[in-house]
Amino acid sequence: MFITYLRRELRRRMRQAIFIALGLALGIGLVITVTAASAGVSSSQGTVLHSLYGVGTDVTVTQTPTAGSGGPTRFGFGGGNSGSKPSAGTSFSRSVLTGGGLGTLPSSDVATVSGLKNVSAAAGALTLTDLKLSGTINAGGSGTGAGGAAGASGGRSNIKSSSFTVTGVDLSNGALGPLSSGTVTSGHNFSSADSTSNVAVVDANYAKAQNLKSGSTFKVAGTKFTVIGIVSVAQGSTSADVYIPLARAQALASMKNDVNTIYVSAASAADISSVSSAISGALPKATVTTSSDLASEVTGSLSSASSLANNLGKWLAVAVLVAAFGLASLLTVSAVSRRVREFGTLKALGWRNRRILSQIMGEALAIGLIGGVAGVALGFGGAALVQALAPPLTATTQASSAAAPGGAGGPGGPGGPGGGGFARAAQSAGHTVSVHLTAPVTLGAVLLAVLLALAGGLVAGSFGGWRAVRLRPAAALARVV
Amino acid sequence: MYELKGVTRDYQKGRQTVHALDGVDLVIEDGDWLAIQGPTGHGKSTLLQILGALDRPTSGTVLFGGRDLTRLRESQLTRVRATSIGFIFQSFNLIPTLSAQENVETALVPLGVARAEREERALRALADVSLADRGRHLPSELSGGQQQRVAIARALVKQPAVLLADEPTGNLDEGTRDEIMTLLEDLWKQLRLTLVMVSHDSIVAARAQRIGLMENGRITVGARPTHPIS
Numbered sequence: 013m014f015i016t017y018l019r020r021e022l023r024r025r026m027r028q029a030i031f032i033a034l035g036l037a038l039g040i041g042l043v044i045t046v047t048a049a050s051a052g053v054s055s056s057q058g059t060v061l062h063s064l065y066g067v068g069t070d071v072t073v074t075q076t077p078t079a080g081s082g083g084p085t086r087f088g089f090g091g092g093n094s095g096s097k098p099s100a101g102t103s104f105s106r107s108v109l110t111g112g113g114l115g116t117l118p119s120s121d122v123a124t125v126s127g128l129k130n131v132s133a134a135a136g137a138l139t140l141t142d143l144k145l146s147g148t149i150n151a152g153g154s155g156t157g158a159g160g161a162a163g164a165s166g167g168r169s170n171i172k173s174s175s176f177t178v179t180g181v182d183l184s185n186g187a188l189g190p191l192s193s194g195t196v197t198s199g200h201n202f203s204s205a206d207s208t209s210n211v212a213v214v215d216a217n218y219a220k221a222q223n224l225k226s227g228s229t230f231k232v233a234g235t236k237f238t239v240i241g242i243v244s245v246a247q248g249s250t251s252a253d254v255y256i257p258l259a260r261a262q263a264l265a266s267m268k269n270d271v272n273t274i275y276v277s278a279a280s281a282a283d284i285s286s287v288s289s290a291i292s293g294a295l296p297k298a299t300v301t302t303s304s305d306l307a308s309e310v311t312g313s314l315s316s317a318s319s320l321a322n323n324l325g326k327w328l329a330v331a332v333l334v335a336a337f338g339l340a341s342l343l344t345v346s347a348v349s350r351r352v353r354e355f356g357t358l359k360a361l362g363w364r365n366r367r368i369l370s371q372i373m374g375e376a377l378a379i380g381l382i383g384g385v386a387g388v389a390l391g392f393g394g395a396a397l398v399q400a401l402a403p404p405l406t407a408t409t410q411a412s413s414a415a416a417p418g419g420a421g422g423p424g425g426p427g428g429p430g431g432g433g434f435a436r437a438a439q440s441a442g443h444t445v446s447v448h449l450t451a452p453v454t455l456g457a458v459l460l461a462v463l464l465a466l467a468g469g470l471v472a473g474s475f476g477g478w479r480a481v482r483l484r485p486a487a488a489l490a491r492v493v
Numbered sequence: 494m495y496e497l498k499g500v501t502r503d504y505q506k507g508r509q510t511v512h513a514l515d516g517v518d519l520v521i522e523d524g525d526w527l528a529i530q531g532p533t534g535h536g537k538s539t540l541l542q543i544l545g546a547l548d549r550p551t552s553g554t555v556l557f558g559g560r561d562l563t564r565l566r567e568s569q570l571t572r573v574r575a576t577s578i579g580f581i582f583q584s585f586n587l588i589p590t591l592s593a594q595e596n597v598e599t600a601l602v603p604l605g606v607a608r609a610e611r612e613e614r615a616l617r618a619l620a621d622v623s624l625a626d627r628g629r630h631l632p633s634e635l636s637g638g639q640q641q642r643v644a645i646a647r648a649l650v651k652q653p654a655v656l657l658a659d660e661p662t663g664n665l666d667e668g669t670r671d672e673i674m675t676l677l678e679d680l681w682k683q684l685r686l687t688l689v690m691v692s693h694d695s696i697v698a699a700r701a702q703r704i705g706l707m708e709n710g711r712i713t714v715g716a717r718p719t720h721p722i723s
Contacts, residue, residue: 013595013602020590357586360547361647362575362603364568486548 018374025347029379032340036383036468037390039333040461044391046325047460048451049398055450070284073125073274073291074299075115105146109178109233109265114139116270119262121295122182125274128290130283135185136271138261139252140178142232147171176218178232179252180261180271183207188275191243191255199226199241207257212237216244218253232256233264333464336383337471344376344476352483359485369477376473377466384465388458395451402451494655494687495521495544500553501710502539513539514550515710523654526681526688527714528698531707537691538659540707544689545578545657546570558654575603579648583660585640587632587647593619593639594628597647604651618646622676638669642676649680655687662697674700 022029119136126134147170181189183202191201197216212232214224219242224230228239237256245251262268278287284302291300348355355368502514513536521527529537542548543555546562555562558577562570579600587596597615606614619625622642632640641661648656661677662670674697681688692698705714 013598013608016595017588017591024590353584353586354588357580357582357588358599359571360545360574360580361600362571363599364571364603367603484548486542 014371014374017371018378021375022378028343028347029382032343032379032472033383033386035336035339036380036465037386039329039336039468040384040387040464041390041394042329042332043464044388044453044457044461045394045398045451046329047457048391048395048453049325051454051457052398052451055452070278070281070302071276071288071291072301073117073121073276073295074272074301075117075297076299077115100149102149103147104149105144107142107144107231107234109140109142109261111138111140111265111267111270111272114272115299116267116272117274117295117298119269119271121298122271122274124294125276125291128287128294130279130287130290131276132279133185133188133277135182135188135275136258137182137189137273137275138180138258138265138267138271139190139273140180140261140265141175142178142254143173143175145171145173176253178254178256178261180258181255182258182271188277190252190275194243194245194251196241197244199239201241201243202255202257206240207259209257210235210237210260211240211256213241213243213255214239215251215253215255216242235264333468337468340376340379340383340468340472341475344372344472345479348372348476348479351480355480355483356485356487359483365481368480372477372480373470373473376476377469380465380467380469380472381462383468384462387465388461391457391461392453395453398451494523494525494558495519496554496556497543498554498556500543500550500555502536502543502548503551512710514543517553517710517712519705519712519714521687521689523687524685526700526702527690527705528701528703529689529691529705529707529712530693530695530698535707536710536712537707540712541657541659541689541691544655545580546573571603576651577654579651579653579656581641581644581648581656581658581661583663585632585637585644585664587640587643589632592629592631593624593635593643593646596632596643597650600647600651614650615646618650619643621649621680622646636669637665638672641665641669641673645673645676645680649684649686652684653686655689656681658688658690658692660692661690662692662694670694670697 117136122134122136125131150170179190181191181202183204183206186192186201191213196213199213201213202211210232212230214222219225219239222230224239224242226239226241229236230239231237232254237254243255258271262270276287276291278284288300288302291298358368359365497517497519500514500517500519501512504511504513515536517536517540519540529540531537539548543550543562544557546557546565549563553563557573560573562573565573587593588599591599594612594615597618598611601611601614616625616628619628622645624639624642624646627635627639627643632643635643641664658677662673665673677688677690678700680686688701690698690701698704703715705712
């Protein structure tokens with residue numbers, strides 16, 4: 013009798029039932045779409061952070077650069093410190109590996125951090141710039157002082173410069189660091205046996221530009237390296253052009269015991285804060301940055317999308333859902349009011365309040381479930397639409413080099429300033445990442461939808477049922493007559 | 494069956510108190526057929542509601558089968574209605590979305606009767622009112638007379654001790670009215686029902702054993718039965 017009565021009643025007021033179900037579906041669909049968009053934005057933010065950090069990194073440790081930091085930059089032109097003064101007409105070609113003014117930390121700090129509580133792993137990296145100058149010394153020129161990027165004189169010069177970024181990676185912990193988010197598309201990645209070898213993994217874009225492939229050779233700071241693999245980093249412009257073993261980078265840059273970034277992985281997400289504090293305690297002069305610190309510095313359309321999804325989107329979904337619940341309740345109460353005579357008759361026949369209430373709740377829950385199913389479908393559709401129509405989003409960090417490792421600035425240029433130019437360029441560098449927004453509908457979102465649908469039905473049924481239960485049989489019977 | 498003593502029922506209408514029943518004393522024996530007549534607004538329906546345990550008197554006692562209905566809880570009154578009292582209404586009051594058979598079954602739902610037995614008893618009740626072939630029809634597919642027959646079947650399927658009818662022929666034409674009243678009379682005799690009926694129609698009321706006249710909340714009942722049941 014329960015199911016028969018329920019089914020027949022819903023069929024009798026099908027239009028109203030559909031109207032209520034659609035209202036609920038709209039609210040639930042919006043909640044799912046907004047939840048999916050928020051998840052997509054969070055995922056994109058994670059992608060951005062991964063591209064800046066590498067996968068698995070929760071904390072980075074860097075050092076604020078001081079004057080003269082980042083290792084020596086000597087081109088061997090003399091000018092008071094080293095080498096002999098070149099004579100006019102001399103052709104030259106020099107290549108150096110320089111730290112670019114980034115602050116450095118002793119390698120021993122990696123072990124210090126690694127030994128802290130709740131740190132599951134730590135790896136050091138040394139981000140450098142290979143700067144090559146070549147050309148001819150003009151007549152009447154003189155070299156500049158040591159550390160000068162250009163040993164040429166003032167006046168006209170025919171010095172050419174080129175550079176590429178080199179990152180020395182810690183091969184003892186491949187799961188952390190700048191290479192961790194990359195995918196080797198050709199050849200293979202480093203093995204631990206390569207730590208003192210002149211081998212390199214090259215970024216796919218740089219390899220294409222320089223016509224490098226697995227087996228090719230090229231020079232880093234004048235030393236020949238063999239390409240063993242080509243790597244594609246998923247997102248971001250913060251990848252280096254070339255990756256070599258850390259020990260080789262330190263040796264070539266004469267920064268034997270230095271790193272300029274320590275990547276740290278915490279035991280769990282809950283430990284990040286305590287790990288960050290412990291590192292600050294162990295290395296008081298270092299700059300400790302967590303992923304949430306970096307996230308707060310991200311600007312750009314991704315940041316706007318995040319605000320939109322989390323603020324406007326969320327409140328819009330809540331408002332529509334509340335309206336849908338309210339409408340469902342009003343219409344259910346209205347339907348019960350029109351059935352006063354019917355319920356009065358059932359009470360006269362001996363039906364208990366709880367039996368009548370269960371009938372009303374059952375009808376409301378059935379409508380709620382129909383709305384929920386439709387809402388899930390709408391939610392999937394909305395999420396697909398977001399994914400299809402959303403433009404690529406950008407995320408930019410205005411962080412200093414201390415917070416965003418990698419990507420040192422360009423050279424000072426011929427005739428320009430000395431090594432300090434690198435530091436200034438590095439400090440003002442921002443990192444822009446482009447990501448495509450996804451909107452994944454998770455099982456959690458679907459379950460939320462079902463719960464919302466049931467809640468909608470319960471709320472509507474409760475209002476209607478309360479109305480029915482309050483009816484005095486005599487009052488209902490009096491209406492009958 | 495019923496013994497009412499000093500029953501009053503007052504309602505508040507704005508600032509005024511309406512005395513719908515004003516000290517009703519009434520005895521209805523088992524197997525009686527009492528018709529209640531009187532002008533509109535003088536308490537006929539209120540009295541029927543009190544008899545049907547649908548309402549509580551403001552004062553007085555209502556003994557039904559030896560139990561004082563005024564002392565029972567709401568759930569107990571619901572139980573009394575479910576097991577012992579059948580109702581017939583002027584507007585039939587069938588559930589519009591249920592078929593004739595299903596409407597009859599609604600009277601058996603509170604009794605917890607199993608589905609198969611419920612269906613069987615409903616069909617038999619419909620057969621008793623000559624509607625066995627209309628079991629699957631919705632109320633909208635039945636004539637007024639047929640709908641009232643279904644209502645009678647619904648009222649009687651649980652074999653109640655008393656049948657309360659509020660203007661049972663009020664919405665029917667003359668021919669159908671006589672048909673229904675003949676059916677009621679036959680059932681009253683066969684089943685030895687106690688039947689209390691409210692009716693404006695003197696021709697209908699005249700069929701009863703006794704006639705009670707409601708005026709200003711008080712009832713005056715006529716002489717003892719003019720035609721015995723047996």
